[in-house]
Amino acid sequence: MAVENLDKQTFTDAISELADQIRIMEQKYTLKVDDTILQHFHEQQKNINRTKSSMKKLAKQKPEIKLSAPNFKVRKKLS
Secondary structure, eight states: OOGGGOOHHHHHHHHHHHHHHHHHHHHHHHHHHHHHHHHHHHHHHHHHHHHHHHHHHHHHHOTTSOOOOOOOOOOOOOO
């Protein structure tokens, strides 16, 4: 069947089916990316908590070491 012989409805149905497939692929990709980001976030959160715990233990064992929280300055985004 040549392209010239396709009727409008067949062409419309084919395009609609392709659009649906692309939408489903996009949703799967988005979910996978979101899941990966969430996993990395939780890993980093565990590392932060582990580091905080280690710092507290160190501060108890060695009171002469003064540990303070970092002072992160937030800069305004230039637009």
